[in-house]
Amino acid sequence: MRETAVATVADTNTGLESWLENFTEFTKTAVGQKLPWLKRLREDAFERFCEVGFPTTRDEDWRFTNVSAIARTSFRAAGAAELTAEEVAPYGAAGAAADLVFVNGRFARELSRVDGLPKGVTVASLRERIESHPAEVETHLGRYADTQRDPFVALNTAFIGDGAYVHMARGVVVDAPIYLLYLSTKEDTATMTHPRNLIVAEDESQVAVIEDYASVGGECIAFSNAVTELIAGESTVAQHYLIEREHLKAFNVSTLRIQQGRSANVASHSLLLGGGLVRNNVHPVLAGDGGECLINGLFLGTGRQHLDNYMHVEHAAPHCGSRQFYNGILDGHSHGVFHGRIVVHKIAQKTDAKQTNRNLLLSDDAQIDTKPQLEIYADDVKCTHGATIGQIEENALFYLQSRGISEVEARKLLLMAFAEECVERMQSNVARAHAQRLIGEHLLFTEGIAPQSGNLGRIVERVVEEVG
Amino acid sequence: MSLLEIKNLHVTVGGNEILKGIDLTVNAGEVHSIMGPNGSGKSTLAQVLARRDAYHVTEGSILFEGKDLLEMKPEEAACEGLFLAFQYPVEIPGIGNTYFLRSALNAQRKYRGEEEMDAMDFLPMFKEKLKLLEMDDKLMNRSLNEGFSGGEKKRNEILQMAVLEPKLAILDETDSGLDIDALRIVAEGVNSLRSPGRAMVVVTHYQRLLNYIVPDFVHVLVDGRIVRSGGKELALELEERGYSWTEHEPVGARA
Numbered sequence: 001m002r003e004t005a006v007a008t009v010a011d012t013n014t015g016l017e018s019w020l021e022n023f024t025e026f027t028k029t030a031v032g033q034k035l036p037w038l039k040r041l042r043e044d045a046f047e048r049f050c051e052v053g054f055p056t057t058r059d060e061d062w063r064f065t066n067v068s069a070i071a072r073t074s075f076r077a078a079g080a081a082e083l084t085a086e087e088v089a090p091y092g093a094a095g096a097a098a099d100l101v102f103v104n105g106r107f108a109r110e111l112s113r114v115d116g117l118p119k120g121v122t123v124a125s126l127r128e129r130i131e132s133h134p135a136e137v138e139t140h141l142g143r144y145a146d147t148q149r150d151p152f153v154a155l156n157t158a159f160i161g162d163g164a165y166v167h168m169a170r171g172v173v174v175d176a177p178i179y180l181l182y183l184s185t186k187e188d189t190a191t192m193t194h195p196r197n198l199i200v201a202e203d204e205s206q207v208a209v210i211e212d213y214a215s216v217g218g219e220c221i222a223f224s225n226a227v228t229e230l231i232a233g234e235s236t237v238a239q240h241y242l243i244e245r246e247h248l249k250a251f252n253v254s255t256l257r258i259q260q261g262r263s264a265n266v267a268s269h270s271l272l273l274g275g276g277l278v279r280n281n282v283h284p285v286l287a288g289d290g291g292e293c294l295i296n297g298l299f300l301g302t303g304r305q306h307l308d309n310y311m312h313v314e315h316a317a318p319h320c321g322s323r324q325f326y327n328g329i330l331d332g333h334s335h336g337v338f339h340g341r342i343v344v345h346k347i348a349q350k351t352d353a354k355q356t357n358r359n360l361l362l363s364d365d366a367q368i369d370t371k372p373q374l375e376i377y378a379d380d381v382k383c384t385h386g387a388t389i390g391q392i393e394e395n396a397l398f399y400l401q402s403r404g405i406s407e408v409e410a411r412k413l414l415l416m417a418f419a420e421e422c423v424e425r426m427q428s429n430v431a432r433a434h435a436q437r438l439i440g441e442h443l444l445f446t447e448g449i450a451p452q453s454g455n456l457g458r459i460v461e462r463v464v465e466e467v468g
Numbered sequence: 469m470s471l472l473e474i475k476n477l478h479v480t481v482g483g484n485e486i487l488k489g490i491d492l493t494v495n496a497g498e499v500h501s502i503m504g505p506n507g508s509g510k511s512t513l514a515q516v517l518a519r520r521d522a523y524h525v526t527e528g529s530i531l532f533e534g535k536d537l538l539e540m541k542p543e544e545a546a547c548e549g550l551f552l553a554f555q556y557p558v559e560i561p562g563i564g565n566t567y568f569l570r571s572a573l574n575a576q577r578k579y580r581g582e583e584e585m586d587a588m589d590f591l592p593m594f595k596e597k598l599k600l601l602e603m604d605d606k607l608m609n610r611s612l613n614e615g616f617s618g619g620e621k622k623r624n625e626i627l628q629m630a631v632l633e634p635k636l637a638i639l640d641e642t643d644s645g646l647d648i649d650a651l652r653i654v655a656e657g658v659n660s661l662r663s664p665g666r667a668m669v670v671v672t673h674y675q676r677l678l679n680y681i682v683p684d685f686v687h688v689l690v691d692g693r694i695v696r697s698g699g700k701e702l703a704l705e706l707e708e709r710g711y712s713w714t715e716h717e718p719v720g721a722r723a
């Protein structure tokens with residue numbers, strides 16, 4: 001009966017036909033399709049996706065971001081590809097506790113390193129974990145990410161196949177982050193992946209995870225649609241890092257759904273450098289008393305990039321604090337979006353929610369849409385928000401130049417300093433160093449500060465090492 | 469050849485003529501003081517010399533060691549050896565003091581074809597200069613001028629000058645807002661840099677600083693014109709009589 005419903009919708013919407021084909025094809029070989037709960041999770045999600053289709057700009061949540069380029073394209077599941085360790089090496093982050101590499105959405109064991117972790121830490125591919133420990137996965141998978149509200153989450157859930165599974169037993173601490181690298185290779189046709197990550201931190205544990213999305217080889221149309229559920233138990237300390245640095249034809253939609261328990265301290269850090277059309281959803285729910293959430297991000301747009309950050313911070317328990325800080329630097333014809341939605345439920349008295357979005361526009365054609373959206377149903381709360389849009393400050397630029405620093409270098413220093421505000425909030429040294437390196441390399445290619453001399457690379461390295 | 473030669477300089481800012489024909493010659497080894505009431509154009513002159521482009525030169529010329537200063541970008545003027553201590557130093561969050569100063573020094577050294585200084589060579593020299601200005605190293609770990617008091621900012625300007633060792637230093641009201649101890653420290657810092665090869669233009673509103681930094685020449689700037697020039701005794705006279713008389717009595721001979 002479910003299938004009939006799907007078929008009916010698909011008939012009336014030609015774009016959905018190819019999705020139906022994809023889904024049918026996928027479920028033939030999908031992991032755990034024999035598990036009734038997983039089969040049902042996928043089917044329900046796919047049905048929901050077929051019901052609503054892709055969002056349009058008439059939808060308030062998508063007002064500033066037009067995804068018709070995704071809706072129009074017929075994607076095929078990305079094929080398997082082999083990469084050598086040498087090919088992958090330049091992408092990594094030095095100093096991680098474990099490295100998991102996914103190539104075109106599939107876990108690449110031979111490129112990964114998951115041994116040597118402390119007892120009580122489980123790091124595996126989700127596919128393997130579904131096969132080996134289905135009940136454990138069932139406890140959490142799909143419990144929090146909302147397929148009803150977001151068609152992209154529905155689509156991802158329909159295509160749950162692989163991703164990372166991280167489980168921290170009660171009280172276990174890992175200092176260095178667990179690094180997840182998602183590489184997509186150059187293909188001849190438009191391809192898609194739906195990485196699905198599940199991070200479960202039991203009470204009093206500590207964990208940090210870096211998700212890093214990158215492309216290998218030349219540009220091609222590739223769609224990464226990732227969902228991560230992060231379940232942070234009582235008194236946990238958890239950090240999540242998202243790095244998007246795919247090439248400029250890539251579509252990247254990612255959703256981080258955080259479920260926080262009592263006194264949990266969670267941070268979400270995002271760094272958007274690459275991708276043509278990017279949507280970064282961060283949705284923490286502070287569900288236990290005294291939780292703290294830091295939502296920190298930096299987006300650097302150039303060319304015709306569209307970088308959309310959609311924050312949805314839900315206060316669902318009293319005495320919780322959330323702090324959002326997003327900085328944007330937009331050059332060329334790029335378009336940035338910061339949508340900061342804060343929902344304070346009736347029960348969430350003594351909420352302290354703060355939101356700051358600061359933007360630098362480096363060109364006349366760059367654009368930023370910044371929108372706070374506060375929905376407050378409790379009466380004893382503190383919510384503040386502020387946004388600024390400006391240019392590089394002429395006074396500061398002149399001051400630096402007046403000491404002999406060239407205009408190009410001075411601009412770069414000021415941009416690095418602006419970016420550094422976000423980098424400094426990253427608690428993990430490994431993540432911070434990785435972010436600094438990527439930002440430094442990225443600024444080298446930003447139009448408004450086009451390199452005029454071969455020395456720029458060196459300057460950037462110095463800046464990366466020493467600023468702050 | 470003079471170090472600095474300003475001829476008939478006219479400058480407009482936002483459509484208003486602020487400097488209305490300035491002539492000033494500064495030779496190596498000399499200290500000149502420019503005094504004048506608020507709004508007379510002292511900072512405008514200083515900023516034009518540092519090549520701020522918001523200040524529009526409509527007439528006249530400026531030669532720095534015989535080179536056309538008006539053709540230079542701010543960083544080129546700096547690299548040629550010109551330094552401006554700002555009346556209002558800028559706070560720049562996110563850029564460390566020490567890092568900034570070493571970058572600036574190395575940019576200048578590179579321009580002059582000298583080796584860049586690495587941290588090992590830079591730090592001992594830097595520590596010396598910090599001592600000279602009685603500055604706390606802890607300030608240097610902070611962002612550029614961020615959270616500095618007014619006095620700390622002014623001292624930081626002189627510290628930068630001491631590290632960069634310019635040929636011509638223009639101090640724009642470096643004394644304003646300093647208590648007497650800070651004033652003495654700043655003056656000592658400035659005096660330690662006096663040398664036969666180096667000149668200074670000390671812009672000030674008060675005679676006080678000139679007790680410590682004794683000028684060879686004093687110029688009075690009123691409404692965009694130098695209305696009077698003289699020796700150091702002119703400063704004392706200004707202190708006693710104010711500025712208004714200078715506009716009415718005949719201009720004394722250029723010392």
Ligand SMILES: Nc1ncnc2c1ncn2[C@@H]1O[C@H](COP(=O)(O)OP(=O)(O)O)[C@@H](O)[C@H]1O
Pocket residue numbers: 481482486504505506507508509510511512513522
């Ligand atoms: N950036 C500016 N824009 C507009 N007017 C300015 C600017 N800078 C200075 N002025 C004007 O130029 C005149 C001289 O100012 P300034 O050079 O700062 O004087 P001083 O330093 O002698 O007090 C004043 O009338 C001031 O208002």
Ligand SMILES: [Mg+2]
Pocket residue numbers: 510511512555640641
């Ligand atoms: Mg002034």
